[in-house]
Amino acid sequence: MAVAVRQERVLSELSKLDLFQSKSHRGQGRMEERDAKRSMYRPGVTIDIERARLITQAYKATEGEPMVIRRAKALAHLMDNMTLHIYPHELIVGNMTSKPNSINTFPELWWRWLDKAIDKEYANMVTDEERAELHEIHKYWQGKAVHGMERGLLPEEVRPYWFYPDHGAFLWLHGGHVGTPNYEKVLRTGMNGLIKECEERLAELSANPEAYIDEPSYLEQRRFLEAASISLKALARFGQRFANKAREIAAEERDEARKRELEDIANICEWVPANPARTFREAVQSYWFTNLFTRVLDLQSSGYGERLDQLFYPYYEKDRLEGRITKEETTELLGLLFLKMNEEGGLIPPAQA
Numbered sequence: 448m449a450v451a452v453r454q455e456r457v458l459s460e461l462s463k464l465d466l467f468q469s470k471s472h473r474g475q476g477r478m479e480e481r482d483a484k485r486s487m488y489r490p491g492v493t494i495d496i497e498r499a500r501l502i503t504q505a506y507k508a509t510e511g512e513p514m515v516i517r518r519a520k521a522l523a524h525l526m527d528n529m530t531l532h533i534y535p536h537e538l539i540v541g542n543m544t545s546k547p548n549s550i551n552t553f554p555e556l557w558w559r560w561l562d563k564a565i566d567k568e569y570a571n572m573v574t575d576e577e578r579a580e581l582h583e584i585h586k587y588w589q590g591k592a593v594h595g596m597e598r599g600l601l602p603e604e605v606r607p608y609w610f611y612p613d614h615g616a617f618l619w620l621h622g623g624h625v626g627t628p629n630y631e632k633v634l635r636t637g638m639n640g641l642i643k644e645c646e647e648r649l650a651e652l653s654a655n656p657e658a659y660i661d662e663p664s665y666l667e668q669r670r671f672l673e674a675a676s677i678s679l680k681a682l683a684r685f686g687q688r689f690a691n692k693a694r695e696i697a698a699e700e701r702d703e704a705r706k707r708e709l710e711d712i713a714n715i716c717e718w719v720p721a722n723p724a725r726t727f728r729e730a731v732q733s734y735w736f737t738n739l740f741t742r743v744l745d746l747q748s749s750g751y752g753e754r755l756d757q758l759f760y761p762y763y764e765k766d767r768l769e770g771r772i773t774k775e776e777t778t779e780l781l782g783l784l785f786l787k788m789n790e791e792g793g794l795i796p797p798a799q800a
Contacts, residue, residue, distance in 0.1 A: 542767030
């Protein structure tokens, strides 16, 4: 009974924080009069430029290298240097932005409309210093970002209809999407298991003369495996960074119950996502790190297509039978996971508001 009461209290308190409130799409899709003075974002929601800064630093440092390697090194630079937060009452950790109640931007994908919006509609979402820095970041991405490149790939007779005034649709959306990661394998092997697979495959390629006779195919495979290894190692280090962060906070924590929770967080993050998940809580934490890595911080994607019930059930059942977890504790961890999902916000053009 005490666990259930605590669970309800914690989830209730966290759900009231601005951090976990919906940030965007205010009024979108509703049949109501348009208010020109009303922003599509809640008051207090800001644009976080740390990701844009770190990603741009990495791309500048890797000019001339294969794009797949540059992307992997950029993601690794982000994961190794982004600001970490562990918020009060959290048991599942992994923040999306460097400051609460903010939204990331992806200059390697798009920047033109945002460069205008931060001077107009979204002027109050950045400080003057951030606005100046973001303008400088955008200058680097001119002619390099994905948005705009696709026009050159269209046939001449189709290209005119790509532009907004000509295609006749009310709303035209395009964006990057990724497939659902193989979470079952991630939980079963951990990052270290996947890294080992990459290294073994690289060794096979190097030892097989027939593999590198076909130079384009060999280089494509080698670069992909090298990039995958760079990325996987970065995610393993990311977990260790959170373990260190939890121990730092625990050392200053005066509440003994919260101190034990932080120490548990540290122990879990030292193990996953680098290693196979052994318990339900480790599975949830490893899943969140992987989702954050692949579908939020690298390339923002829409939807959560995986079946969490099927993914987590074997770990829940094992823990339940061995007396490691109760139904109430399971409910609390899933509630905390869903709150982490709600932490995300999407930055979209004012024209779509």
